[in-house]
Amino acid sequence: MNNIRRGWCPSLYHPMKTGDGWLCRVKPPFAKLTSRQARFIARSASDLGNGFINLSQKANLQLRGFTREHIQQFIPLVKNENLCSPDALEEGKRNILISPLAGIDPSCHQDTMRYAQCIQHEIIENETVKFLTGKFSFVIDGGGLFPLIRHHADINLRIHHDQWILQLGHAKQVIPCNLDNCVKLLKQILQFCNKHNYFRLLHQDYADQFIRENSCSKQSYTYPTSIEKLSIGQFPHGYHLGIPFGLLHNQDLSLLADISDQYGNSTLQLTPDRTIILPYCSNAAHTHLKSFITDKQDPRLNIILCPGKPYCLQGMQPVMKDVKKLIRFWHSKLQTLHISGCAKGCASPLKNPLTLCATPKGYNFILHGRANDESLYKNLDLEEISAKLITYSEMK
Ligand code: SF4
Incomplete structure (x- = not known):
């Protein structure tokens, strides 16, 4: 089951056919939207699409x-x-994930945005980048309240013990790198x-080979053992909102644009956790946020899913419908449940404590694995899953 081919990435210029029409991806620069841009997206989703907007794990x-015609109007x-x-070429290269609170949270390194701008400038200008696939990506992690430790791209720039x-x-x-040598290093990597x-650099061997061939200075990197994630709800620099299952309706987005104008700084920041931050938004906005998740104990925060059938052509079960029946049985406040419409596992490439992977006959039940890993139980129906979820909610 490990031979599932991960597909190409859809973009604005290369949309993807899905079960409910064409899917059009918009990549706001550094995942930031002004309230005006958010209203534009909401209006377009309603006028040209079916009103639904997914948040992706790339923010x-x-x-x-x-429809095809509507995409041509939209571009x-x-x-x-x-x-x-x-x-399309430049759009395909622009895959930069930056700490969502760069420039907002004083504990996120002050140079984070400058690194992101340097990288963006270089990949747009550098002819060598032409050969890279639309999946080749960058993470710029300045630490602070919303670190990107769990996120890995081909090239990651991270602050680590006060050193980039x-x-x-x-x-x-x-x-080790700094603002002066990061572009030179990037050029060397692209060469x-x-x-x-090499089209991707995710495997450890590539790093060893690159360091050896270029005689780079090196140091060991150990992942922080405990990473505190920014809680859902009000925090000192704004409001962090959960979006139920990462799916927005156009009216939700319009509402957020209005709230950011009235209570925040007229911007919205998308995050790779499929949440939205309203920078500097005051607590007075709380009463207007009922359609979003504002309680950090909400069980929906611990469930990741893709749209499944009928929204995706590969979907084998109606994931969005089934999750409504299953959610009350998933009591875990700590563990993530991944429900995938097929073995491709688009919503989470990571290993999760529990994954339900749709098959033509039900769902496979996978512990500590990915959607295409070996399953403990095969083709369970919803009743069988419900009983098992109660037990496994308590697992460590
Ligand atoms: S994992 Fe979900 S979104 Fe991805 S191809 Fe399968 S059904 Fe479609």
Whole structure:
């Protein structure tokens, strides 16, 4: 079951056919939207699509239910709102995930945005980047209240014990870097990929090879053992909102735009946890936030899922419908339950404590694995799953 091919990434210029029409991905630069841009997206989702917008794990927006003709109408409008690159090549290269609180949280390193801008400038200008796939990506993690430790791209720039480091994929040997040498290092890495025909750099071996061939100075990197995540709800620099199952309706997005104008700084920040931060939003907004998750104990925060059938053509079970029946049996406040519409596991490439993977006959039940891993039980129906969820909710 481990031979599932992970597909290409849809983009604005290369939309993807799904069970409810074409899916159109919008990548707001550094995952930030002004209230005006949010209203534009909400209006477009309603006028040109079916009104539904998924938040992605790359902090992008995926508008659903478009026709081919509507996509052609949409592209120039998105350009006009400065929400995309001018062409498909540049749009495909612009995969930079940055700490969502850069520039907002004083404990997030002050150079975080500058690193992101340097990288963005280089990948747009550098001709070598042409050969990279649309999946080649970057993480810029300045630490602070919303660290990106769990997120791994091909190239990761992280603050680590007050020192910036460059990490390739999941490597344990990393390269110290600073604003002066990071672009030079990036150029070397791109040449390295070009020379060896490497399209991704996630495997540890690539890092070792790169460091050896370029005689880079290196240091060991150990992951922090406990990482505190920013809680849902009010925090000193704004409001952190959970979005039920990462799915917004156009009216929800319009409402958030209005709230950010009235109570915040007229911007919305998307996060890779499929949540939204309203920077500097005051607690007075609370009464208007009923359609969102504002309680950190809400069990929906511990469930990750994809749209499944009928929204995705590969979906084998109606995940969005089934989760409503299963949610009351998942009592765990700590463990993540991943429900996947098929073995591709788009919603979470990570191993999760429990994964339910849809099959033509029900769901496979997988402990501590990914959607395409070996299952403990096969083809369970909802009743059988409910009974098991109660037991496994308590597992450590
Ligand atoms: S995991 Fe979900 S979204 Fe991905 S292909 Fe399968 S059904 Fe579709």
